[in-house]
Amino acid sequence: MTTATTTADDEAPAFSELRERLWQAVIDCDELSALSLVRAAADTGACDPVQVRRAAERILLDLIAPTQRRVGTEWAANKITVAQEHAATAINERCISALADATAHALPETSRGRVVVACVDGEWHALPARLVAEVLRLRGWRVDYLGAQVPTEHLVAHLHHTGADAVLLSSSIPTHLPIAHTAISACQAIGVPVLAGGAAFGEDGRYARAMRAEWALDAAGAHLALAQGLERPKADAARLPDRDLPHLNDQEYTMVRRVKRQLVKQALADVEDGFPAMRDYSEFQRERTVEDIDYIVSYLATALYVDDADLFTTFVTWTAGILEARRVPAASLQPVLVSLLRQLSDFPRAVSILDQSRVALTDLRSGQTS
Template identity: 50%
Template sequence: MTAPTRPATPIDPLTTERYLGLVADGDELAATRLITELLDHGVPAERIIVDLIGATQRRVGELWAANEWSVAREHAATAVSERAVATVAARTSPYPSRGRITLACVDGEWHGLPARMLAELLRLGGWRVDFLGASVPGRHLITHLHQTGPDAVALSCTIPTRLPRAHAAIAACRAAGVPVIAGGRGFGPGGRYAARLGAHAWAGSGEEAVARLATDWPPRHVIDLPTAEAQSHLGDEEYTHLLRCRPQLITTAMERLSAAYPTAHHYDAAQLESTVEDIGHIVDFLAAALYVGEQEIFTDFIEWTNGVLTSRGVPVTALRTGLRLIRDQLIDFPAAIAMLDAALVELL
């Protein structure tokens, strides 16, 4: 006689708030105990990963952006959630019944937790997963593919500035004959940049990736690369110039900052360091937008940056000044100028 199947227990809002409080306090022990309790009470592992850990991490990011949490607190919370995912993995060990997948974050992408959660969802879905972690250099990824012969590669990219490296990794995977499914917000709304860079498919969430791979993956035939016209702008002259001149663009902007924005005369060392980082991010997102040929990449970043800076008491004038200081150095590059001008209009 078999025991009756116990219905799955959903995760209620109070549990979510409790877990947020634990990660906010950096209480790894209590957080992992909560995960164990949920599993013991029949909450599906998938729901813990997606509805509790994933949802909480999005909230953590929002709290940092709103200047309610420091970077250190955000990092500590993420470390607790990484341990929570490991706890789920330790309590669930389904036998691989589908095939083998290599999962990696593209070179320079250090947000490894979303990919780690996907790895566990794929394992729960019956796949054998080689999770290579954050920021995997392309050459090492390809070496691994030749050594293991997976059925597919899953590439994670959460920040658009990593798209050029994502493109290189996708091209190398295709050359090795391994189909690629891309994921992460870095590939744009609806994954619009993934196909342009040569990926075979894109998934908007971990659950979507699992469903896609379970139903019609890997494809029987490797699809054709995007047309030459669709890829003609990738790595063009303006992008190459911006990449090569990045250090000088930042240095010159900082040299001219006080004259263009007198408040900067009173910046302390920490504020100056933050300003250098902000100008560097502006250049990097402009380069990514030029690489893909998408204004939206840059405009969305500037809008997000404005919100973050405003929450920290930095007026929009400071951001507009930074954009102009970069613009003044790129007068011979019409695509870059057009993108900077569009962003300046958004800040009016």
């Protein structure tokens, strides 16, 4: 007699449907439904540990990761609140823990090596690093997961103490790149290879490479790089940032960082002059405006650090989108850029970056109106 055979995969609803259901659960702050959905997806009925691990990895990377990314797009489009975004992240973190518990029995018995996964100092986006850590565990690595914003000196002390084979540094926000550079060279200086990853390092990893770190796009890439073996840093790896980034010698980055408060204060005054209506802003609105200008100056400083106008232009056009979604005209960014141009007229690289961002902003607006 022949029976129709069904695999666990055929029985499971399509992943796109699962994604939609997880999305609904996290956005309704429905933690219990999200957890039971993830547990059910992990429970494929497979006894083979390899299959259990594969299913778990797929849940991490094809279910939870895209749900988190969608949180970002919907927040940017002003379709969900900051509170929903926080709740969604908390629920997804809990789902990852539940999955780790449910699959602990299937982890490989022998370890491929010991690695440390940490976010650079100041970086709050721990979830991307956590996904990488869990995938590496499933693939047989012993992982010390240190979580968000790890101060460099404590990271280095941990590496010393444990003798880890490599450190994986995660960063999502480009303004953390200067501090990431310090962490990279500090780890390499004690002979530990560094693999960097996360959105901050650029889609192609260009900033990681400029800072002489290895780079991988994602968790699978991280596993591959580790399995192939990372090169041990040479004895002379201790260095100042300008050895990797010689343009820092022009001091533009250092100066902009040093006078940042003044730049922000003056830009605020200039914007107020241009928009007298701003004088009637509430304390709360003023604080948000100061925050926005502060953020703009931080991105400008970072673009100077890595010498890449694209980094700033991408940020300015992204901010324009965020503002427009909240019915604030993107044109309100121009007076800030003009003020910074005037204040930094003696800094050729800053002027060029600001000019390019103004053009991009104008192109964006004419693209929207044409």
